[in-house]
Amino acid sequence: MEDVGIDEAYLDVTDIPETNEEITGRIKAGIKEKTGLTCSIGIASNKLLAKIASDMQKPDGVTVLMEADVETKLWPLPVRKLYGIGPKTEEHLKGINIETIGQLAALPLEKLLEHFGNSYGQYLYEAARGMDESPLVTHWEPKSFSRETTFQEDVRDWQVIARTLADLSKEVVQDMQGHRYKARTITIKIRFSDFETFTRAMTISDYTDSEEEIRKSAFACLKRIELKKKVRLVGVRASNLIALWACGINRPAY
DNA sequence: TCTGGGGTCCTAGGACCC
DNA sequence: TCTGGGGTCCTAGGACCC
Numbered sequence: 001m002e003d004v005g006i007d008e009a010y011l012d013v014t015d016i017p018e019t020n021e022e023i024t025g026r027i028k029a030g031i032k033e034k035t036g037l038t039c040s041i042g043i044a045s046n047k048l049l050a051k052i053a054s055d056m057q058k059p060d061g062v063t064v065l066m067e068a069d070v071e072t073k074l075w076p077l078p079v080r081k082l083y084g085i086g087p088k089t090e091e092h093l094k095g096i097n098i099e100t101i102g103q104l105a106a107l108p109l110e111k112l113l114e115h116f117g118n119s120y121g122q123y124l125y126e127a128a129r130g131m132d133e134s135p136l137v138t139h140w141e142p143k144s145f146s147r148e149t150t151f152q153e154d155v156r157d158w159q160v161i162a163r164t165l166a167d168l169s170k171e172v173v174q175d176m177q178g179h180r181y182k183a184r185t186i187t188i189k190i191r192f193s194d195f196e197t198f199t200r201a202m203t204i205s206d207y208t209d210s211e212e213e214i215r216k217s218a219f220a221c222l223k224r225i226e227l228k229k230k231v232r233l234v235g236v237r238a239s240n241l242i243a244l245w246a247c248g249i250n251r252p253a254y
Numbered sequence: 255t256c257t258g259g260g261g262t263c264c265t266a267g268g269a270c271c272c
Numbered sequence: 273t274c275t276g277g278g279g280t281c282c283t284a285g286g287a288c289c290c
Contacts, residue, residue, distance in 0.1 A: 007290080085288085088286085119263085147259085150259085199284060201282075
């Protein structure tokens, strides 16, 4: 099973010796019993199609979407239904008269690479055909820890911004320590009242989980942003991580 | 449709090294 | 000293997801 956020998961049932009906019945009954909630399930030959299928009959449905169904069931859908296509890409595609997944699939690869770059263009080419070989990820390592906060009211007072930055730094450090990681890169984020958003990053030479060091880095970054407008949000992120338990220190129990 | 908070991945440019 | 190619690392911003 791969966890995807708070209320989604992919299950590889390849080797489960039960019918689709038995499996989905068991899942639905289990979720109902434990939470009182219904759920929607998509059954497919890969994660991409399963995700789309799970969305097709929303409350309490079961939808099967196999490769043979791509033309009839996937292609009529709006591009926005494709995992990885958000509002920006939807707009971009609309600009070149592409509104359905079928129309997207009709575009030659070269055209997609031109418009969307190598990586994303290739992804769109395959996704529009229902192709996806990504494996279930049952275990992963965090890449960053962060905290951010939006003020109730936009703030002009540097003291308030500074105190918030210090508080957030502390929370990030606690989270990081709890998971037994150290970081080398500290990034801060400032969003102004007009939603203009800036980030400033700093990479230090040694991995650290020291609150003082991380707070100081955050403040060094803050100095590099001119606070000429009211501030709506501040954030702190620690990345470029190393796992302490990967160098002979005990793994955390979480 | 927007906002908020937690993430990931990608790109482009610059600095630096061999 | 200059040019070029290849590679790595860092930074800033953007798109997307739940």
